Amino acid sequence: MNEFDLDPQDDSEEEIEYVSKTRMKKEMHALQELAVYLTTLKPEQLARIPLPQDLLNAVQETKNIKKNEALRRHHQYLGRLMRSADHEKIAAAVSGLKEEQNRLARLFHVMERWRDDLIAGDQEVVERFFIEFPHTDRQELRHLVRSAKGAVGTQQASTHARKLFRFVRDAMAGPGEY
Template sequence: MRKPKPYDYSDPRPPSRSQMKRDSSALQVLGGKLADLPDSALKRLALPQRLDEAIREYKKLTRHEARRRQLQFIGALMRETDTEPLARAVEDMEAGNRTQAREFHEIEAWRAALLLGDESGLEEMLAPVPEQDRAELRSRIRTLARNARTEAEKAKPPRAAKTLFRLLRELRSGVRPLGDDTEAEEGGTPEAAP
């Protein structure tokens, strides 16, 4: 997103109409991104009351033209607000979402490789785990992968695959994944899965 260029007051000329339109459009885009954030994130931003109310009203609207006009109003209100921290907060949240998606895809790739029988990345996954726990984890991962392949062949629900995903996610996040999953490995009812 292009940040609006602040007006340089040392320049004797006023900003051009084109520059004013670009600034207005940039504020509307930022306002739209703010409106797309969940309510919990909006509360953390501590927006001015009028801007907060306008964004909440925008979220209630369903008709295209009404939403467009409300977005213009939000852009106008943002001219009175310091947009630098808001733009930074939106960028940080978008970067966090991209990071989460990248981590999710990485875990999915690990699980897919294990389900295909490729254990070449297993040692990399187990690197942060203390040496004394690696053998047990290696065994659990192999058992879950084998059970997941069996479930897939028999067209059963993917319980072991979901348990394997949770185990890999815990490994990725640095949580010690040595809880008792024997019930899930033996075909019992696992916890809720992703």
């Protein structure tokens, strides 16, 4: 057997996977979308994502581009840079960031629900809050609920609702965390 003969039983040969042009384009567009999403992040969020310096510079440069066509071309450039970066790690970090944002949004909605229930509810709701968060200052909570209920329909309603929300947020955070 000479060097040009291929042995069908030879396992040392790597299997070549055929990738269609459509699939390649979809993957490239997905990488570009990920790179464009990076441009929407705040600097402290961006710092938590492992980006190569050239990609980080290009992402930060995006905010200076105002023209639509220039922005479209820049997004394509970001996609090209993303191809050479470790996009699995970047995608994992972005996914973790999105999970954290979703968790914080759910927590915020729980706090809003408590506030609304306290304003609309009776003494039973206040007692449930005390059971759920026993470290709560009872007198302060009762005062804030009474003020918020009394201000419903007035100009001061939002002010009292915000104060009650802050109190609920602090109570949910636990003692000494704020």
